[in-house]
Amino acid sequence: MSKKSLALLRAKKEFEASILSPESFPASFSYGGKTYNGFGDLELIEKNITDTDTGVDFTIKFALDKNIAISVKGKYCSEFGEYEYTIYFENVGDSASDVISDLYCLDKAFNGENGALRGILGDHENFYKGYEKDLSAEEVYFKSENGRATHIVFPYFDLVHGDGGSLIALGWAGTWDAKFLSDGKSVSLRARSCLNLSTVLLPGEIIRSALVVIIPYLGRDQFNATNLWREWFMKYNLPKANLKGEDLKPFTTVFWANDTGLPNSDGSISERSFTWRPTFKKMLEKNIHPDFRWFDAGWYFDPSGNTVESDWWGTIGTWDLDTVKWPDGSFRESVDACHEVGIKTFVWFEPERVTHVEDLAKNYGYNPEWGITTGNVTTNNIGDDECLEWTFGRISKMLGENNVDLFREDNNSNPAGSWALIDERENQKHALPRNGIGENKAICGHYKLWDKILAFCGENGKCTFLDSCASGGGRNDIESMRRGIPFMRSDFDRTSSAMRLSQTSSFCKWVPFHGSSTKETVHQLEAEAGRGTSPYVWRASFLPVMNYGLQFVQNPDIDYELFHKNLNEWHDIKHLLTKDLYVLTPWHHHEDKSAWTVLAYDDSEIGESILLGFRMEDSAEDSFVAKLPFANEGSKYVLTNVDTLEEIELDADALRSGITLKLNEPKSSVLIKIKRK
Numbered sequence: 203m204s205k206k207s208l209a210l211l212r213a214k215k216e217f218e219a220s221i222l223s224p225e226s227f228p229a230s231f232s233y234g235g236k237t238y239n240g241f242g243d244l245e246l247i248e249k250n251i252t253d254t255d256t257g258v259d260f261t262i263k264f265a266l267d268k269n270i271a272i273s274v275k276g277k278y279c280s281e282f283g284e285y286e287y288t289i290y291f292e293n294v295g296d297s298a299s300d301v302i303s304d305l306y307c308l309d310k311a312f313n314g315e316n317g318a319l320r321g322i323l324g325d326h327e328n329f330y331k332g333y334e335k336d337l338s339a340e341e342v343y344f345k346s347e348n349g350r351a352t353h354i355v356f357p358y359f360d361l362v363h364g365d366g367g368s369l370i371a372l373g374w375a376g377t378w379d380a381k382f383l384s385d386g387k388s389v390s391l392r393a394r395s396c397l398n399l400s401t402v403l404l405p406g407e408i409i410r411s412a413l414v415v416i417i418p419y420l421g422r423d424q425f426n427a428t429n430l431w432r433e434w435f436m437k438y439n440l441p442k443a444n445l446k447g448e449d450l451k452p453f454t455t456v457f458w459a460n461d462t463g464l465p466n467s468d469g470s471i472s473e474r475s476f477t478w479r480p481t482f483k484k485m486l487e488k489n490i491h492p493d494f495r496w497f498d499a500g501w502y503f504d505p506s507g508n509t510v511e512s513d514w515w516g517t518i519g520t521w522d523l524d525t526v527k528w529p530d531g532s533f534r535e536s537v538d539a540c541h542e543v544g545i546k547t548f549v550w551f552e553p554e555r556v557t558h559v560e561d562l563a564k565n566y567g568y569n570p571e572w573g574i575t576t577g578n579v580t581t582n583n584i585g586d587d588e589c590l591e592w593t594f595g596r597i598s599k600m601l602g603e604n605n606v607d608l609f610r611e612d613n614n615s616n617p618a619g620s621w622a623l624i625d626e627r628e629n630q631k632h633a634l635p636r637n638g639i640g641e642n643k644a645i646c647g648h649y650k651l652w653d654k655i656l657a658f659c660g661e662n663g664k665c666t667f668l669d670s671c672a673s674g675g676g677r678n679d680i681e682s683m684r685r686g687i688p689f690m691r692s693d694f695d696r697t698s699s700a701m702r703l704s705q706t707s708s709f710c711k712w713v714p715f716h717g718s719s720t721k722e723t724v725h726q727l728e729a730e731a732g733r734g735t736s737p738y739v740w741r742a743s744f745l746p747v748m749n750y751g752l753q754f755v756q757n758p759d760i761d762y763e764l765f766h767k768n769l770n771e772w773h774d775i776k777h778l779l780t781k782d783l784y785v786l787t788p789w790h791h792h793e794d795k796s797a798w799t800v801l802a803y804d805d806s807e808i809g810e811s812i813l814l815g816f817r818m819e820d821s822a823e824d825s826f827v828a829k830l831p832f833a834n835e836g837s838k839y840v841l842t843n844v845d846t847l848e849e850i851e852l853d854a855d856a857l858r859s860g861i862t863l864k865l866n867e868p869k870s871s872v873l874i875k876i877k878r879k
Contacts (some may be wrong), residue, residue: 205420205421205549206421208283209283209366209418209419210280210283210418211555212283212366212418213282213283213284213285213417213418214278214280214283216285216418217278217283217285218423221260221274221276221278221285221287222251222260222262223260224240224241224242224244224246224250224262224264225240225241225242226240226242227240227241227242227274228240228309228310228632229241229289229305229306229307229308229310229411229775230234230305230306230309230392231302231303231304231306232301232302232303232304232584233266233267233270233299233300233301233302233303234300234301235300235301239309240552241262241264241272241274241764244264244265244266244269244272245264245265245702245841246262246263246264247263247264247265247271248261248262248263249262249263250262253267254277256277256279256280256438257277257278257279257280257281258277258278258280259276259277260275260276260277260278261273261275262274264869266291267299267300268295269294269295269297269298269299269300269403269405270291270292270293270294270299270300270403271291271292271294271297271589272289272290272291272292273290273292274287274288274289274290274291275287275288275290275464276288279434279438281437282417282430282433282434282438283417283418283419283770284415284438285415285416285433286413286414286415286416287413287414288307288373288410288411288412288413288414289305289307289410289411289673290408290409290410290411291403291408291409291410291829292403292407292408293403293404293406293407293408296405297405297407297454298402298403298405298593298632298634299402299403299848300402301390301400301401301402301635302398302399302400302401302402302403302688303399303401304394304399304400305394305395305396305399305411306392306394307372307391307393307394307395307411307412307414308370308372308380308391308392308393309392310389310390310391311335311388311389311391311419312361312363312368312388312389312390312391313363313364313387313388314363314364314365314366314387314388314389315363315364315386315387316338316362316363316364317338317362317363317382317384317388317389318334318335318336318337318360318361318362318363318422319333319334319335319337319342319360319361319362319382319656320332320333320334320335320360320362320424320427321333321356321358321359321360321712321834322356322358322708322709322711322712323354323355323356324346324352324353324354324355324356324675324676324688325352325353325354325674325675325676325678325691325692325693325694326353326354326673326674326675326676326694327354328354328355329694329701329704329705330356330675330691330692330704330705330708330709330769331682331693331708331789331791332707332708332788332789334344335382337382337383337384337389337456338384338386340405340687341381341382341383342381342382343379343380343381343382344356344357344379344380344381345378345379345397346377346378346379347377347379347397347618348377348616348618349376349377349616349617349618349619349621349641349647349677349679350375350616350617350672350673351374351375351376351377351378351676351677351678351682352615352675352676352677352679352680352819353672353673353675353676354680354734356678356712357371357372357373357374357378357380357393357412357679357680358371358680358712359380359382360370360390360424360427360428360431361382361391362422363388363389365420365421365422366418366419366420366421366422366518367418367419367421367422367424367427368416368417368418368419369415369416369417369418369419369427369431370391370415370416370754371414371415371679371680371712372393372395372412372413372414372415372680373412373413373414373415373679373680373681373682373684374395374396374411374412374413374645374679374681375394375617375645375648375649375677375681375682376395376396376618376621376641376642376644376645376680377398377641378393378394378395378396378397378412379393379394379697380392380393381393386472388663388725390412393410393412393414393594394412395411395412396409396411396638396641397638397647398622398625398637398641399637399641399642400635400637400638401635401636401637401639402442402632402634402635402636404471407639408646409638409639409640409642409643409646410646411662412679412681413680413681415680417430417431417434423499423570423829425782425784425832428711428783429783430712431711432711432780432781432782433483433711433781433782434861435683435712435713435714435715436714436715437626439680439683439684440683440684440687440715441656441666441667441683441684441685441686441687442666442667443665443666443667444660444663444664444665444666445660445661445663445666447792450667450687450715451775452746452748452776452779452780452864453493453494453549453746453747454492454493454494454747454748454749454750454769455492455493455494455495455496455689455717455747455748455749455750456485456490456492456494456495456545456652456750456751456752457496457498457749457750458470458473458477458478458481458482458495458496458751459471459472459473459498459751459848460729460751460753460756461477461481461752461753461754461755461756462474462477462481462756463477463755463756464477464739465512466727470497470499470500470501470550471499471510471511471512471514471656472499472500473497473500473501473527474527474528475527475528475529475530475533475536476784478536479539480754480755481754481755482536482539482540483688484753484754484755486543488754488762488765489543490752490754490765490769491543491544492546492610492750493545493546494498494545494546494547494548494607495540495545495546495547495548496548496610496689496749496751497512497547497548497549497550498550498610499515499518499550499552499612500666501523501524501527501528501533501549501550501828502517502518502520502522502523502524503520503522503523503524503525504516504517504520504523504557504558504561505519505520505556505557505558505559505561505562505565505566505639506558506561506565507522507565508521508533509524509527510524511823515614516557516861517557517558518552518555518556518557519555519556519557519562519566519568519582520562520565520566520596521551521553521596521597521599522566522596522600523600523603523604530565530594534603534604534605537605537606537746538576538605541605546607546608546665547605547606547607547608548606548607548608548609548610548665548669548689548830549600549604549606549608549609549610550610550612550623551597551598551600551610551611551612552583552611552612552613552614553582553584553593553611553651554581554584554611554613554615554617554644554648555579555580555581555582555614556566556568556572556573556580556582557580559573559575559580566596567592567594568592569588569592570814572586572588572589572592572621574620574624575620576619576620576623576634577619579615579616579620580620580815581615581617581620581621583620583624583640583644584644584647584651585640585642585643585644585645585646585647586643586647587647590650590651592649593651594651594654594655594658597609597655598654598655598658601655601658601659601664602658602662606664607659607664607665608659608664608667608668609655609659609667609668609669610668610669610671610689611652611657611668611669611670611671611672611677612671612672612673613672613673613676613677614672614673617644617750617775618641620639620640621640621641621644623640624639624640624644625637625638625639625640628640633659634850635852649681649682649685651688652668652682652685653685655668656668656685667686667687668685668686668687669686669687670682670683670685670686670687670688671687671688671689671690673693674690674691674692674693674694674695675688675691675692675693675709678691678694678713679793683713687713687715687716687747688713688716688717689716689717689747689749690716690717690718690719690749691705691709691713691716691717692705692718693726693791694726695718695719696718696719696721696723696726696727697719697723697724697725697726698722698723698724698792699721699738699739699742699743699816700792700793700795700819701792702719702742702743702788703742703789703790703792703799703816703818704791704792704799705718705877706718706742706745706799707785707789707790707801708785708789709840710745710783710784710785711785711821713779714746714783715746715747715780716745716746716747717745717746717747717749717803718743718745718747718749719743719749720735720739720743720748720750721739721750721751722735722736722739729751729753729756729757731757731759732757732759733759733760733761733764734760734761734762734764734765735750735764735765735768735769736764737767737768737845737871738816738869738870739816740768740769740771740772740804741771741816741871741873742816742871744772744775744776744779744814744837745779746776746779746780748769748772748776750769752765771844771873775803775812775873775875777805778803778804778805778810778811778812779803781803781804781805782803782804782805782806782832783801783802783803784801784802784803784804784830784831784832785797785800785801786800786801786828787799787800787826788803788834789875795818795819795820795821796818796820796821796822797818797821797823798814798815798818798821798826798863799816799818800815800816800826800828800863801813801814802814802828802830802832804830804832804876806832806834809837809877810875810876810877810879811830811832811875811876811877811878812873812874812875812876813828813830813841813861813863813872813873813874813876814871814872814873815863815865815871815872815873815874816870816871817865817867817868817869817870817871818868819868819869820868821868824864824865824866825862825864825865826862826863827856827860827861827862827863828860828861828863829858829859829860830847830857830858830860830861830864830876832857833854833855833856833857833858834854834878835854836853836854837853837854837879838852838853838854838878838879839851839852839853839854839857839876839877839879840874840876840877840879841874841875841876842874842875842877843859843872843873843874844873844874844875845872845873853879857876
């Protein structure tokens, strides 16, 4: 039996023995002060297992008592041995339930010695830092408590144990934690979502756990584990491009806000009805045809109905197009002009936050009770069904009236504090424990809002995926990634190539489809001056989403020949950027520029690969030996240096032993195309 077949056999046995066996189900919780491990003590009232084209779907339902029904819904993917589930608690009775607490959506021992944990940390101060932990030497605990799930820490894990491992992800856009502990023979993992959950449920209420995703694998090789995950993600987790079900392909976006000649505090605050056309015309004149036009913050009236001159952050909530900036249908005109040349438009929103609640209520029908204020932030309580419908109505109205193609979402605050205030209200209103109900309803409401927006877009011939952002990389959990992709994986990625290479070395292992910036600047919002971006910086930005924001009109020094050379190079290799990834150098902090960064992408089906080598700014070494583990034994390969056009032929042994990359100057790069004969 092949290694892959054995791995799939083991995965299926694990799925059947744990997920389909109530007494062994890998979850635990407390109810009415009693702890339950698995569901073996509960009455089974439904077990529905349905064969599908990709494996099985299942729903298993239990009665906890006369009030609470527990449903587990999930699936098993036979192609990858992946299984997943979500747990739901519903009050089906006519009175308040007992208290549900300590809900561990994953409480499981993973058998095998020499436990190790590989993964990355989150955005912001950790910049997607990679890690590898020896679990025999230390207990590992991660906690995300601010309400944006992938800031600081990251709920994706490569747990190595025994002769294999398990790839694990938690799908929850709010708070979560995970603890890993080894006893030498196995590794126990206890993971929760909605950290302070301790609540009764009222009649008709439903709460849920995080989505849990697990892919078992054989062997302890990190490359194999990484690419198993990436292949599954691309095939089964990535959203589709449209209602026809077409796959997402790499694409380009253009950002015009820096090309207005007007003060630009952030986002699209400076764009006007008279700024877009010169940029648009110059772009077409220079034969530049992006797939998307990026239209960011600052396009709306404030809650008093006034135009927004500079404070995009402190004036949101109306989602009413500013007709001072965009009179007489001029924004719709700009969208339609883009459509005529094949360019889609996406627009920025921030639906989880509002400002100036009294004015919003007076002028736009907002219910002040929906606004939950902590400090200088007012959270929009989309966990309330009426609030969600109002918010969706505002968003869909703007999208529909202006023929917008795609929804871009941001979230520039930490909502956990507001959820605690909602819980306090609930505790007082019902004189019952209601901790965690605010977060649970808010996250469920958020996913529901996205689903409604995507359904609206799909029904109107628009994109059925969205741009997921939360001050950069705050919302990249696995369930959010089923609806959206990070067009920009981090706000910090809008600066240096060193930052970009650092993040690519880690983030790409877990979220294969995303983008970065393509410039070299000190400040995030700074436009790149001079002739344009060098090949080094562009290559450091090679990702499935290619974002660029030239000052087409404002910068007369742009070298368009250089731009097209860089862009054409990306187009030539873009089909490989979602395939198998090999990071051949250790992760390093973006301030450490003393070494090389070397990456390879390989598509074994078509026999094409690329090798990207970067001698960074402070690197004293002029060469690096790149060993390519994907080379097929017995095969021969033609290697072409894209810069020199030099071709050499090597066999697989030579590629596996290592080819020497040599660059005479710091901050220079090499791109080698590899073709299997």
